[in-house]
Amino acid sequence: MREENQSSTMDFTLLGVTGQKKQEDFFFALFLFIYPVTLIxxxxxxxxxxxxxxxxxxxxFLLANLSLVDILLSCVAIPKTLVNHLLGSKTISFGGCLAQMxxxxxxGNTDSYILAxxxxxxxxxxSRPLHYTTIMSPRSCVLLVVGSWVVGNANSLPHxxxxxxxxxxxxxxxxxFYCDITPLLQLSCSDIHFNVKMMYLGAGIFSVPLLCILISYVRVAFTVLQVPSNKGIRKAFSTCGSHLTVVALYYGTVMGMYFRPLSSYSLKDAVITVMYMTITPMLNPFIYSLRNQDMKTALVKLFHHRLSLEKRHKR
Structure with missing residues (x-):
């Protein structure tokens, strides 16, 4: 009980991305640019x-939910990092540290399941266009999104x-620059054997959506190869290109960070988390809007709608 009380009242020190003053100034400026761009x-x-x-x-519908998760993910660490830098502080409370983790x-888990x-x-x-509206019904979509949130939170709570x-x-x-499970386990003076087992179990659960993505695109590739026209192939890959780009960015950084032994983690690996926590959520809207004509049209209509409302208010 005494040890738990000590843990609940203590503060941690966040070393930042590199721990070097000049480099931390650079990342402060980078985060100050990334955060509003990601939100907007x-x-x-x-x-x-x-x-x-x-x-x-x-x-x-799924893309909108992915954007919502990206907004929330960017709010986990960046605001605290910016505030600490401005105040010249590096501390975070034990409760705040656990909340970030x-x-x-x-x-992160919710993001992966929505991508799946x-x-x-x-x-x-x-592969099944005639049955699309039946299989991907509104009820099915809601269940997929709700399931993503439930699994994400269920995986996070035990850790x-x-x-x-x-x-x-x-x-x-x-x-x-934020509280992550790997550096926290390295700091503990308790027996972390069970925590490490749970972490690897969590990594296995995290691999499930990646397996779903791989199976889905094998099915897509098999169907596309049976299409005789080049136009059909180009159309199929154009609808999947944005998603594949996001998946590659997301899983490339996550696997580079977490799919390896705990003992190999060090401060230099924090640079990898910058991509995962900040760059990828910022790039997702650009990837989907620049490669998608329907999204471009929708954004133009949104701006025109906004301008027309402003004109009416001025009158």
Whole structure:
């Protein structure tokens, strides 16, 4: 009980991305640019989908939810990092540290399952177009999204509860710009054997959506290869290209960070998390809007709608 009380009242020190003053100034400026761009970009995607009835279909419903997750994910660490830099502080409370870890894991898992749902949607649209509206019904889409949130939070909760029970006796310097499970386990003076087992179990659960994505695109490739016309092949790959780009960015950084031994983690690996936590959520709206003519049209209509409302108010 005494150890738990000590843990609940102590503060951790966030070392940042590199721990070097000049480099931290650079990342502060980078985050100061990334954060509003991420919020605005993803909000525009959501608003464009809401206001344009032509985009009220499963593909864009899932995209809107992906944008929502990206907004929340960017809010987990960046605001605290910016505030700490401005105040000249590096501290975070034990409760705040656990909260960051919980939401990072929960939102990261939710993101991966929504990406899997989007892959399933594309696979059904290409391989079974006549049954698309039946399989990807509104009820099915809602269940996919709700299931993504439930699994994401269910996977995060055990890690957070187990970490909350650990003792931290000496060094409390977290080798990252936010509280992540890997550097926290390295700092603990408790037995982390069970925590590590749960972490690898979580990595296995995290691999399930990737497996779904791979199976979906194998099905897509098999269907496309049976299409005799080059036009059909180009159309199929154009609808999947944006999603594949996002998947490659997302899983490339996540696997580089978490799919390896705990002992190999160090502060230099925090640079990888910058891509996962900040760059990828910022790039997603650009990837989907620049490669998607329907989204471009919807965004133009949204801007025109906004301008017309402003003109009416001025009159």
């Amino acid at each position: 970009g993803n909000m525009l995607i959501i608003m464009a989908i809401l206001y344009n009835t032509h985009l009220h279909n499963p593909m864009y 919980y939401f990072m894991i929960a939102l 749902a989007m892959a399933i949607d594309r696979a059904v649209a290409i 957070t509860l187990l970490t909350a029970r650990l003792s931290f006796c000496g060094n409390k310097a977290v080798a990252n």
